[in-house]
Amino acid sequence: MPLPEKEGRPLWSVMVPVYNCSEYLSECLHSVLAQGVPEQDMQVEVVDDASTDTDVAALVQAIGKGRVKYHRQPENVGSLRNFETCLNRAQGRLVHLLHGDDKVSDGYYAAMGRLFRAYPEAGAAFCRYRCINETGETLYEQGPEVRQHGVLQDWLLKIAERQRIQYAAITVRREVFEKLGGFYALTYGEDWEMWVRIARHYPVAYTPDILADYRKHPGSISGLKYLNGQHIQDLAQAMELIQSHLPPRQRQKVLKKSKKYYAYYGVKLAGQLWQRLHSRQVVQAQVRQALHLHQAPRLYLKIAQVYFKIFIHTVWR
Numbered sequence: 001m002p003l004p005e006k007e008g009r010p011l012w013s014v015m016v017p018v019y020n021c022s023e024y025l026s027e028c029l030h031s032v033l034a035q036g037v038p039e040q041d042m043q044v045e046v047v048d049d050a051s052t053d054t055d056v057a058a059l060v061q062a063i064g065k066g067r068v069k070y071h072r073q074p075e076n077v078g079s080l081r082n083f084e085t086c087l088n089r090a091q092g093r094l095v096h097l098l099h100g101d102d103k104v105s106d107g108y109y110a111a112m113g114r115l116f117r118a119y120p121e122a123g124a125a126f127c128r129y130r131c132i133n134e135t136g137e138t139l140y141e142q143g144p145e146v147r148q149h150g151v152l153q154d155w156l157l158k159i160a161e162r163q164r165i166q167y168a169a170i171t172v173r174r175e176v177f178e179k180l181g182g183f184y185a186l187t188y189g190e191d192w193e194m195w196v197r198i199a200r201h202y203p204v205a206y207t208p209d210i211l212a213d214y215r216k217h218p219g220s221i222s223g224l225k226y227l228n229g230q231h232i233q234d235l236a237q238a239m240e241l242i243q244s245h246l247p248p249r250q251r252q253k254v255l256k257k258s259k260k261y262y263a264y265y266g267v268k269l270a271g272q273l274w275q276r277l278h279s280r281q282v283v284q285a286q287v288r289q290a291l292h293l294h295q296a297p298r299l300y301l302k303i304a305q306v307y308f309k310i311f312i313h314t315v316w317r
Helices: 021-031 056-064 079-089 108-118 155-159 173-181 192-203 222-227 228-242 248-276 279-292 296-314
Strands: 012-018 042-048 069-072 094-097 124-131 138-141 170-173 204-215
Touching: 012 021, 012 079, 021 056, 021 069, 042 155, 056 069, 079 094, 094 108, 094 173, 108 124, 108 170, 108 204, 155 192, 155 248, 170 173, 173 192, 173 296, 192 204, 192 228, 228 248, 228 279, 248 279, 248 296, 279 296
Parallel strands: 012 042, 012 094, 042 069, 124 204
Antiparallel strands: 094 170, 124 138, 124 170
């Protein structure tokens, strides 16, 4: 929904979609408020998809003391509709969708602001992120796309091959959402398609600084979809949607690379999930979906290694 031009409109909208993630929300909001951006320059609002785990309104009031606004859906509408509400309620020129279980590091908004000022043609800007677990421990740090700040070259084909961005790490001009629309079709991989859509139409700016934390935990949307392999099915659907954003001559080449990458990703995840859950059913779901994407001797070797670990565990249990 386009907004009329008016004085007093904030530069930033930090929109925080939440659903039953209250144990992380305090960290998320404190990470934003600690950066000291004045209220006239930054809208901060929690958009609650009818959470049932706590009184989110009271939690937001206790943390934000009126600085953080709160909106609750009358009923659970699902992540895509909640994101749509976030975008429609955003008043700022720059929109940051910061999930309630993620957080930003000191300097995130200053860094994004510098990128947009330096590259006014950019439709979006993002940084590297750190992946953390439910207790805040670092699982890994994303590698850099390039070593220098600036607009990324040949970015459309790179982002089309695989997901390289997390919500916490990217800010998008609101006018870009107004022109291109919001997230649709999927509840896992919907952001990947969105970042490709933006790259098709706009330059994208980047800093190699790590300024955002993306949290993996069992209760997240992605964590739940891992259990039955649905995440790989959604990624396969995202790949098909992404095809329409690419030059015709590049489509099959990019699709082949995507399927290969995510097949190996699925098998690697199968091994990780076995270590955590010891569920053969979960492992089989990952392997089955991986083989739908790609088949090769090396992939079968990786699968065999996973099942060998299961065999050893069974024998020595």
